[in-house]
Amino acid sequence: MRPAGRGPLESLYFTYPHFDAPGPDHDRTRPMQVAIIGAGPVGMVAALELARHGQASLLIDAKDTFNDGSRAICVARASYHILDRLGAVQPFLDKSLPWTTGRSFYRGQQILEFEMPDSADEKFRPMYNLQQQYIEAFLWQAVAREPLIETRWQTELHGIEITGPGATLTLRDPHGDYTLHARYVLAADGARSAVRRLLNLRLTGENYEGRYVIADVRMDHDHPTIRRALFDPACRPGGTVLIHRQPDDIWRIDYQLRDGEDPRDATREDRVRASVAGVLAEIGHRGGWELEWWSIYSANTLALDDYRHGPVIFAGDSAHIVPIFGVRGLNNGLADAQNIGWKLALVLSGRAGAGLLASYTPERRGATLDVFANASKSARFMTPPTPGWALMRDAALSLALRHDWAGALANPRQMAPYSYAQSPISADGAPSLRGPSVGTMLPDKALTKGFLSDRMGPLFTLIWFGKAPTVAHPLLTVIDQPAEGPLARAWAAPEGSAWLIRPDLHVAARWSGACASDILSFLDTILERQA
Amino acid sequence: MTADIEPLYDLLARHIDAAGPQMTPLFLAKVALALGHALNDTPRALAIVTACAKNLEG
Numbered sequence: 334m335r336p337a338g339r340g341p342l343e344s345l346y347f348t349y350p351h352f353d354a355p356g357p358d359h360d361r362t363r364p365m366q367v368a369i370i371g372a373g374p375v376g377m378v379a380a381l382e383l384a385r386h387g388q389a390s391l392l393i394d395a396k397d398t399f400n401d402g403s404r405a406i407c408v409a410r411a412s413y414h415i416l417d418r419l420g421a422v423q424p425f426l427d428k429s430l431p432w433t434t435g436r437s438f439y440r441g442q443q444i445l446e447f448e449m450p451d452s453a454d455e456k457f458r459p460m461y462n463l464q465q466q467y468i469e470a471f472l473w474q475a476v477a478r479e480p481l482i483e484t485r486w487q488t489e490l491h492g493i494e495i496t497g498p499g500a501t502l503t504l505r506d507p508h509g510d511y512t513l514h515a516r517y518v519l520a521a522d523g524a525r526s527a528v529r530r531l532l533n534l535r536l537t538g539e540n541y542e543g544r545y546v547i548a549d550v551r552m553d554h555d556h557p558t559i560r561r562a563l564f565d566p567a568c569r570p571g572g573t574v575l576i577h578r579q580p581d582d583i584w585r586i587d588y589q590l591r592d593g594e595d596p597r598d599a600t601r602e603d604r605v606r607a608s609v610a611g612v613l614a615e616i617g618h619r620g621g622w623e624l625e626w627w628s629i630y631s632a633n634t635l636a637l638d639d640y641r642h643g644p645v646i647f648a649g650d651s652a653h654i655v656p657i658f659g660v661r662g663l664n665n666g667l668a669d670a671q672n673i674g675w676k677l678a679l680v681l682s683g684r685a686g687a688g689l690l691a692s693y694t695p696e697r698r699g700a701t702l703d704v705f706a707n708a709s710k711s712a713r714f715m716t717p718p719t720p721g722w723a724l725m726r727d728a729a730l731s732l733a734l735r736h737d738w739a740g741a742l743a744n745p746r747q748m749a750p751y752s753y754a755q756s757p758i759s760a761d762g763a764p765s766l767r768g769p770s771v772g773t774m775l776p777d778k779a780l781t782k783g784f785l786s787d788r789m790g791p792l793f794t795l796i797w798f799g800k801a802p803t804v805a806h807p808l809l810t811v812i813d814q815p816a817e818g819p820l821a822r823a824w825a826a827p828e829g830s831a832w833l834i835r836p837d838l839h840v841a842a843r844w845s846g847a848c849a850s851d852i853l854s855f856l857d858t859i860l861e862r863q864a
Numbered sequence: 865m866t867a868d869i870e871p872l873y874d875l876l877a878r879h880i881d882a883a884g885p886q887m888t889p890l891f892l893a894k895v896a897l898a899l900g901h902a903l904n905d906t907p908r909a910l911a912i913v914t915a916c917a918k919n920l921e922g
């Protein structure tokens with residue numbers, strides 16, 4: 334929502350572009366290998382990942398511009414690696430605000446300062462703040478220059494029918510309705526997914542009680558990019574307030590409604606202004622401020638039981654809704670898009686069997702369930718559901734005023750990317766190795782020139798310690814590292830040990846004393862799986 | 865060898881009275897967490913808590 338007198342897209346700092354629909358003579362009905370429904374951040378990353386591996390796609394969106402409001406603002410390190418591999422990260426680095434520190438306050442007094450893991454070995458910082466409009470705009474720059482992606486704005490999906498191998502879509506644009514056949518459909522059409530509804534699929538899980546308002550304001554406020562959490566502040570007794578800095582002097586104020594506070598009342602402009610003024614007074618902001626945009630949300634943990642329905646594959650908010658304060662909604666969506674992107678590209682080009690796609694749901698739904706587990710802990714802390722949880726939360730906060738160990742209970746657990754250790758395409762040939770475990774994301778390392786992540790090939794990469802034997806496979810890049818070098822030391826990697834890294838930088842397998850045939854036969858087992 | 869529990873008994877009673885009925889739960893919850901932290905033995909702390917939940921009826 335925006336203040337009275339301003340239209341839904343009249344932002345204080347962002348100019349929304351307008352995208353035309355395809356012209357009346359456009360060849361609309363040509364069958365497609367992949368149709369992506371929704372050009373939000375997830376749909377765009379999926380299209381870019383497919384294109385990176387040579388696969389064309391059609392990307393459609395009902396709207397004529399980007400999503401309104403600033404929505405998701407915290408982009409995690411793992412997402413920057415995704416953007417980096419797409420060759421799209423530079424504008425994000427130029428605009429976003431990196432941060433590593435969070436501070437929690439209880440009744441005005443600081444009880445905890447946490448640092449997210451970071452070091453000179455990491456190419457990217459643990460977190461960056463950037464408004465979602467910019468995220469979409471920068472992704473769109475990359476999509477627009479990619480000849481393998483055809484985008485149709487103002488094109489809405491109205492029907493879907495699963496027909497033989499593939500699906501027939503009914504699409505509507507300003508020139509009328511038409512049908513189009515696609516071999517695979519990626520449903521990246523967001524929380525109110527039309528694809529999900531048309532296929533009669535349901536999200537299952539929990540809705541939490543607490544309601545939160547997010548308001549973005551523009552102000553000249555001198556404070557570093559640090560996430561501030563205020564527990565039980567004077568401006569909202571018993572409630573929780575979060576404050577984040579964004580580029581362009583925009584600040585996100587996120588506050589919890591009181592029990593019994595009517596959501597409709599609480600989102601009236603005058604009430605939002607009063608609540609924001611209270612928070613700003615509490616953090617000592619004396620200058621002026623302008624209200625940019627606000628919205629209300631509740632915390633939900635909802636997901637599809639299976640992210641795949643025949644030729645239709647769900648990614649992003651269409652597949653899962655997670656509580657905002659875990660900052661995983663967008664980040665997990667981007668990881669979904671990358672995951673399905675490389676797999677689908679390999680399958681469609683005949684470089685892998687369709688069985689590879691069976692690993693998508695366990696890997697990405699697993700990541701969502703992991704978020705749920707952490708989110709319910711955070712939700713219980715931020716919005717205690719019963720008097721028992723409330724009492725223990727207050728006890729922990731009160732202890733944290735003097736004891737660091739209690740402050741740790743207030744630490745938001747939101748950072749680590751999920752491990753694919755249990756995935757059907759992971760295998761640990763050497764569990765006794767101390768270096769990165771199978772399933773985890775490749776830890777980065779500063780090398781003499783650039784970073785380890787820069788050395789990864791387009792698809793699979795084998796990191797071999799010592800002199801690598803010849804391992805020839807069309808999808809494999811082999812790099813060797815000196816057995817006594819800095820990476821070998823960091824990973825405690827003995828000579829002859831080897832790590833296989835996936836296209837999404839997760840560890841697929843590791844061996845000690847491996848030979849070429851072990852590696853080739855492992856690649857064959859994951860790539861040659863039939864549906 | 866059992867610790868001399870009487871000083872703890874006395875001190876808790878005094879602080880409960882000082883805290884007043886409204887703040888007593890918060891005070892006792894803090895005490896429980898802090899003692900549990902100092903005990904540094906989670907299974908034992910959990911067993912003690914479970915045991916304390918028994919015989920609460922009047």
Ligand SMILES: Cc1cc2nc3c(=O)[nH]c(=O)nc-3n(C[C@H](O)[C@H](O)[C@H](O)COP(=O)(O)OP(=O)(O)OC[C@H]3O[C@@H](n4cnc5c(N)ncnc54)[C@H](O)[C@@H]3O)c2cc1C
Pocket residue numbers: 370371372373374375376393394395396400402403404405406407465488489490491521522523524525526527528547628629630648649650651657660661662663664666
């Ligand atoms: C008000 C609000 C505030 C949020 N705040 C935060 C936050 O603070 N932090 C955070 O991490 N996340 C936040 N989120 C969530 C975050 O925005 C989403 O996780 C993210 O946008 C998901 O991206 P997506 O591409 O899956 O879906 P979306 O961004 O929703 O994109 C879906 C796209 O599909 C298109 N579409 C839908 N139906 C059709 C159809 N039938 N035909 C064609 N196109 C269609 C839509 O036009 C849209 O462009 C917020 C979301 C909302 C709505």
